[in-house]
Amino acid sequence: MFENFITVGTQVIELFVLIALGYLCGKTKILNDKAVKSVTDIVLYIVCPCVIVQNFIRPFDSDMLGGLLIAAGAALCIHIVSIVIAMLVFHDKVPEKNRVYRFALIFSNCGYMSLPMQQAILGSDGVFYGAVYIVIFNVVMWTFGVWLSCGDGKSLSVKKILLNPCIIGMAVGVVIFLTSLPVPEVISKPIGFMANLNTPLPMIVIGYYLSQTKILDAFKDGKGFICVLFRLIAVPLLAFGGLMLCGVRGTILITCVIAAGAPVAAATTMFAAKFNNDAKLSVRLVSLSTILSVITMPLIVGFAQTVGG
Numbered sequence: 001m002f003e004n005f006i007t008v009g010t011q012v013i014e015l016f017v018l019i020a021l022g023y024l025c026g027k028t029k030i031l032n033d034k035a036v037k038s039v040t041d042i043v044l045y046i047v048c049p050c051v052i053v054q055n056f057i058r059p060f061d062s063d064m065l066g067g068l069l070i071a072a073g074a075a076l077c078i079h080i081v082s083i084v085i086a087m088l089v090f091h092d093k094v095p096e097k098n099r100v101y102r103f104a105l106i107f108s109n110c111g112y113m114s115l116p117m118q119q120a121i122l123g124s125d126g127v128f129y130g131a132v133y134i135v136i137f138n139v140v141m142w143t144f145g146v147w148l149s150c151g152d153g154k155s156l157s158v159k160k161i162l163l164n165p166c167i168i169g170m171a172v173g174v175v176i177f178l179t180s181l182p183v184p185e186v187i188s189k190p191i192g193f194m195a196n197l198n199t200p201l202p203m204i205v206i207g208y209y210l211s212q213t214k215i216l217d218a219f220k221d222g223k224g225f226i227c228v229l230f231r232l233i234a235v236p237l238l239a240f241g242g243l244m245l246c247g248v249r250g251t252i253l254i255t256c257v258i259a260a261g262a263p264v265a266a267a268t269t270m271f272a273a274k275f276n277n278d279a280k281l282s283v284r285l286v287s288l289s290t291i292l293s294v295i296t297m298p299l300i301v302g303f304a305q306t307v308g309g
Contacts, residue, residue, distance in 0.1 A: 118258055
């Protein structure tokens, strides 16, 4: 287990070096809100779909297809369990805070934080299964997440779900995989170049947002700590235990544990701002969970690798 802890810990530290770079860029004004928004759009609309497509450019394999379906089912179950926990645990008297606590517990940073780690630890197979987790994440976020954030279903949009960049990337990737469609090098190489940006750019963006936050304030929020502990420890351990009981092992298991154990989703802040909830609280939760994940993720993922890897 110690060796696995060191391996995962090294990967997390490498990511935090990039986060520190983004933090410095924010503090020294090299980056500003406008620039970071543009970088975020590039990651969301171009880089993430390229990562997904790149890892689906492979010959069709029925075993991998079966694994993809298992990963999708696991991701859906993890989100359902997280929703149940969030609805049972948090009953803040202020609706704007309550919604943020619940959203933060349910949704992990399974794109920005998980994909780079899945790539580093598990290789292309990890990203292959991680991609379907992101698709389930987006479907749940743009349905239940919207309902939770606004308190009704008026803002729900099938169009937004179907036109989500990661879901489009997944659809293209699945077609390539199922048909073993040959992708010319003149196309696959640029896709690979863009996919390689998936590690540095998101980490720099996270670092920038940390630089704009009063981090010490995050440590003073008792409910915030409870929320973050559920997000970083309870949810991934429940995911690990449930998948082990179902007989899931190896790459699929580790992929789901990494995604389930990632910090609070950056989308928590975007949704809080969009639906007039407590945006400052959301930033504190994202910041606190991101900082603490440098300890929790190596421990939990290292344990999962040792027992079920």
